[in-house]
Amino acid sequence: MSEQAPEEVLRIEGIAKRYGAVTALRHVSLRLQRGEVLGLIGDNGAGKSTLIKIITGFIQPDDGKIFLHGNEVKLRSVPYARSLGIETVYQDLALVNELSVYHNMFLKRERLFGYVPLLNNAAMRREAREHLAQLGINLPSVDTEVAKLSGGQRQAVAIARAVSSNAKILLLDEPLAAMGAREGAQILDLIRSLKRKGVSVIMIGHNYVQVLEVCDRINLLQRGEITYDKPVTQNSLEEINEIVMREYRTAAQ
Amino acid sequence: MAEEVLSKATDSQDSPEVPPAKSQALWSRILGIFLKQREATIFIIAVALVIYFQASNSTFLSKQNIGLISQYTAATAIIAFGEVMLLICGEIDLSVGFVYALAPFVMYFAVQDGFPLPLAVIIGLVVSLLVGLFNGFVVVYLHVPSLIATLGTGLLLNGITLTISNAFQVLTPGTGTRFAGIMGNDTFSEILWAIGIGVVMQIILSRTRWGLHTFAVGGNPLGASEVGVNIRLIKIRNFMITSLFGGFAGILEAFRITSTQPDAGGTVIMFNAVAGAVIGGTALQGGSGTIIGAFLGVVVLGLLNDGFTFLGVNALTFDIVIGAAILIAMVLNVRLQRLREAGKQ
Ligand SMILES: Nc1ncnc2c1ncn2[C@@H]1O[C@H](COP(=O)(O)OP(=O)(O)OP(=O)(O)O)[C@@H](O)[C@H]1O
Numbered sequence: 001m002s003e004q005a006p007e008e009v010l011r012i013e014g015i016a017k018r019y020g021a022v023t024a025l026r027h028v029s030l031r032l033q034r035g036e037v038l039g040l041i042g043d044n045g046a047g048k049s050t051l052i053k054i055i056t057g058f059i060q061p062d063d064g065k066i067f068l069h070g071n072e073v074k075l076r077s078v079p080y081a082r083s084l085g086i087e088t089v090y091q092d093l094a095l096v097n098e099l100s101v102y103h104n105m106f107l108k109r110e111r112l113f114g115y116v117p118l119l120n121n122a123a124m125r126r127e128a129r130e131h132l133a134q135l136g137i138n139l140p141s142v143d144t145e146v147a148k149l150s151g152g153q154r155q156a157v158a159i160a161r162a163v164s165s166n167a168k169i170l171l172l173d174e175p176l177a178a179m180g181a182r183e184g185a186q187i188l189d190l191i192r193s194l195k196r197k198g199v200s201v202i203m204i205g206h207n208y209v210q211v212l213e214v215c216d217r218i219n220l221l222q223r224g225e226i227t228y229d230k231p232v233t234q235n236s237l238e239e240i241n242e243i244v245m246r247e248y249r250t251a252a253q
Numbered sequence: 254m255a256e257e258v259l260s261k262a263t264d265s266q267d268s269p270e271v272p273p274a275k276s277q278a279l280w281s282r283i284l285g286i287f288l289k290q291r292e293a294t295i296f297i298i299a300v301a302l303v304i305y306f307q308a309s310n311s312t313f314l315s316k317q318n319i320g321l322i323s324q325y326t327a328a329t330a331i332i333a334f335g336e337v338m339l340l341i342c343g344e345i346d347l348s349v350g351f352v353y354a355l356a357p358f359v360m361y362f363a364v365q366d367g368f369p370l371p372l373a374v375i376i377g378l379v380v381s382l383l384v385g386l387f388n389g390f391v392v393v394y395l396h397v398p399s400l401i402a403t404l405g406t407g408l409l410l411n412g413i414t415l416t417i418s419n420a421f422q423v424l425t426p427g428t429g430t431r432f433a434g435i436m437g438n439d440t441f442s443e444i445l446w447a448i449g450i451g452v453v454m455q456i457i458l459s460r461t462r463w464g465l466h467t468f469a470v471g472g473n474p475l476g477a478s479e480v481g482v483n484i485r486l487i488k489i490r491n492f493m494i495t496s497l498f499g500g501f502a503g504i505l506e507a508f509r510i511t512s513t514q515p516d517a518g519g520t521v522i523m524f525n526a527v528a529g530a531v532i533g534g535t536a537l538q539g540g541s542g543t544i545i546g547a548f549l550g551v552v553v554l555g556l557l558n559d560g561f562t563f564l565g566v567n568a569l570t571f572d573i574v575i576g577a578a579i580l581i582a583m584v585l586n587v588r589l590q591r592l593r594e595a596g597k598q
Pocket residue numbers: 019022023024042043044045046047048049050051091
């Protein structure tokens with residue numbers, strides 16, 4: 001199995017995105033293998049979230065191409081990207097405070113009564129409960145308003161939502177930001193188990209130690225371009241630290 | 254995979270209550286219902302008002318007066334149902350009272366042009382829907398805040414109504430027919446329409462994707478769109494339904510009073526509808542609200558209006574009292590929302 005030729009699930013070529021005068025992404029190219037966990041790191045404002053939002057179909061790039069399993073695709077909307085197996089945990093979590101946990105988990109993928117266009121709340125409640133239990137996520141109740149959850153719990157709900165459908169590509173924008181060490185470790189475990197099932201993951205993280213622990217490969221995004229692309233090895237941490245230090249020093253001058 | 258408990262239970266308000274002394278639990282329960290269920294509070298206020306007015310004048314609950322109250326309430330309530338949808342998703346429609354005036358004139362001229370009355374009603378409603386579509390388009394695609402956009406539309410519609418009617422009232426067609434009776438002329442037909450529409454809208458709001466997405470769009474527009482909710486579609490739909498209800502309420506009223514007035518509705522009925530919604534617990538900042546609450550809110554306004562007239566309170570005094578009451582209700586609405594949010598942190 002390990003001898004199998006790597007199967008490319010996602011390839012991005014020359015993606016560019018400008019916001020008025022700000023160039024968020026200049027020319028980004030990357031690829032992602034089946035069952036690979038790719039760490040995407042970079043300074044604040046480097047364009048990481050922008051890249052994630054392009055792959056998830058939320059924003060359209062000004063330039064560049066996206067290939068899924070070798071076929072060029074136009075990711076024109078979030079539901080379309082999702083129909084192709086792309087799921088996301090956004091940096092802002094995209095949860096609605098006023099709605100319950102289960103309504104949030106099923107937002108835009110609601111369960112109905114067959115052809116009767118009424119919400120099947122009982123089914124959504126049950127599925128949400130089962131799914132959270134499977135992931136070892138413990139909440140007071142799936143009926144709780146999301147506003148009443150702690151930061152870590154909210155993050156857990158957002159992650160549970162993203163992995164609840166059969167995602168082939170999972171995009172995680174700082175999934176551990178609001179989590180404690182132990183909760184974070186559990187999410188890393190979850191990522192590993194998804195990887196074993198063949199799910200490909202792009203993970204953004206500020207904490208390089210956590211990122212390196214779970215990732216196979218690291219891409220560094222600097223000023224809208226990928227400037228570093230290497231498999232994770234023993235000395236990745238030092239290498240990355242050095243590059244980042246160099247960036248700091250040039251910035252300081 | 255992760256076997257352990259991922260996170261501790263928070264100090265969530267709806268964690269199972271530990272019952273202290275029984276009576277105390279009951280009291281805090283009741284208090285909780287009042288704080289949470291705005292509908293319960295407003296219902297009790299409505300009942301108290303009925304008792305008070307009935308005690309002051311025993312003909313308050315006569316069939317005739319109940320008919321009057323129901324007629325006053327019905328049209329405003331129907332409009333409020335639309336405003337609830339809009340307010341929840343973070344918008345408002347100030348033009349709806351002018352659609353209310355325009356739609357029966359459209360119907361009138363359609364009949365003049367030889368269309369059968371039921372078809373003329375439909376034409377009036379289609380025009381109302383188009384006004385809603387226009388409002389939605391201006392707000393959603395041209396990014397004009399709805400407060401300004403619909404104010405503009407309202408003025409525009411008012412001008413159109415005055416122009417096509419030459420500022421003269423006309424007789425509503427079909428007066429005396431069975432059709433006109435069903436469409437508002439029978440004493441209780443208007444309130445039955447309002448209740449029927451209210452039931453359907455409450456189901457739409459709390460049991461369909463449209464409703465769920467309306468809450469999501471008002472609660473967290475960016476987040477909702479990030480998961481793929483079509484914000485534009487939801488907002489445009491809610492503008493359209495509000496306008497449709499405005500036109501329908503106007504047509505019902507035209508049948509009821511058998512004449513069609515160019516200056517009917519306007520900002521007064523719109524403001525009463527919004528006030529009813531807000532009194533009934535719809536958050537001015539969006540994200541929460543109910544149809545039932547709005548209905549009860551409008552009923553309370555209707556009771557006050559009728560009761561004050563009954564007590565012989567001067568109309569100008571009445572405006573001062575109602576205006577102040579509505580403003581206080583709105584301030585409370587915003588304060589409560591703030592308090593709730595503070596409690597969540
Ligand atoms: N909607 C927007 N409108 C205008 N500018 C934007 C928008 N979104 C992002 N930008 C800009 O694009 C650049 C990249 O932003 P992005 O959010 O992708 O950075 P990031 O790498 O995710 O940063 P962080 O680590 O802080 O999350 C920033 O300069 C940002 O200000």
